[in-house]
Amino acid sequence: MNVTRAHNVVDAGLPGGRVLLFAHGFGCDQNMWRYVAPHFESSHRVVLFDHVGAGGAQAPYDAERYASLEGYADDVVRICTELDLHDVVFVGHSVSAMIGVLAHLRAPEVFAALVLVGPSPRYINDDGYTGGFDRADIDDMLAALSSNYLGWSSAIAPAIMGTPDSPELGAELTQSFCRADPDIAERFARATFLSDNRADLPLVSVPTLVMQSRDDMIAPMAVGQYVAAAIPGSSLAVLDSSGHCPNLSAPDEVIRAMETFFAEGR
Template sequence: MFAHGFGCDQNMWRLVTPAFAEDYRIVLFDYVGAGRSDLDAWRPERYATLGGYADDVLEICDELDLRDVVFVGHSVSAMIGVLAAAREPSRFAALAMVGPSPRYIDDDGYTGGFSAADIDELLDSLDSNYLGWSAAMAPAIMGNPDRPALGEELTNSFCRTDPAIARHFAHVTFTGDNRSDLAGVTVPTLIMQCREDLIAPLAVGEYVHRAIPGSEMVVLEATGHCPHLSAPEQTAKALRAFLETLPASRA
């Protein structure tokens, strides 16, 4: 199961999933509020914490009756995977994290890489792109199902989202603190970390590695926060090497 991070949707995985399509059942989804999900199903109360997104994951597992799930989570989804696996450990065979961070804001003795003011600035950035985002989202926002062609012509066919939901998700993502959840991870875990990543610096990857007992960490020779887009072969290779160390069960 491949889970996208904040700011995008399941399309992010399209360069990596083909490498696994033959040997595994691939499950791709958009969190409620992202991509092509049903925006009407989004409720601020349900998604006030990452737990609500973990419920999305578990509901999909339940609906498809999934077992032995290898949950590959990008960015914030790595922590969503941690929460989901803690709630229903029997579902999950392993966690694979791409650029995880349990907390983005610096704290005493912990470097997340950002200050609270930086996160406010991100929210401002989202606001100033409101018009751009809403243009991409126009048909969904305006509730104009009669003219689907309108949506196809618009600039950004990927990573669509409702701006208000995106802002909310950003807030939940970047102000959360899941450090105490890491020690509870009991399934085999792989951390894939880019050499240079502004969002999740190397030190944060190492923190996650130390905090999850028995976890494995691979540093990818890639720059940025999305190695599955910028270095898909390397990402797939690291993931496959990890999967080969697991007992032979596939999902």
């Protein structure tokens, strides 16, 4: 199966322009970038895709391959290789931020910069590290997800979106979660929330923008600050937004932060 069909790749924008490769987070698909990606089509080649099990992706799911984020990173490298993408700016939301870091470490010659929106290298608190959750919290969440995925989605998605004044966004994220295959979603959740990529951050060797919402229950401020401090030479942009999905709730701020990053020659 070719990569376009396998990952529902959409290739738009300026032919020959610098490549922006957008990657969505857990429970989502490429539609979550619809307020951001089109803005750059007049100046960049814009490529979007769906992770295995999401959106219109038709790639077969292999439980062993996708037991960790490395399998998803390999998919990103495959997309870049088969589409002959170079000088890529990888724009990753949530768990895809770390997937982008891993893809860069696998194929450093492909990536020119990283834009990490709401990144977290580890969701579980550790000695000297605030990830936002105790291990018991994560275990309880995974158990709830496993026993009643639709109920869990309906309860957690609006809280993740974090926009009580715009309930339609929470409803959209709920619907997105509910469209996912529950078995794949559970395995992806385990790969996401039990990951620890802190040791990978100092190895990043390209300009990096870290975007952090001022109020984010999934990746709190301390996590964004940690990521920015750990990646050499990175920039931290604190968005005046709440929730974990500023690409939907505050797209203008996301666009401005990216434009500032690019204007600085990144």
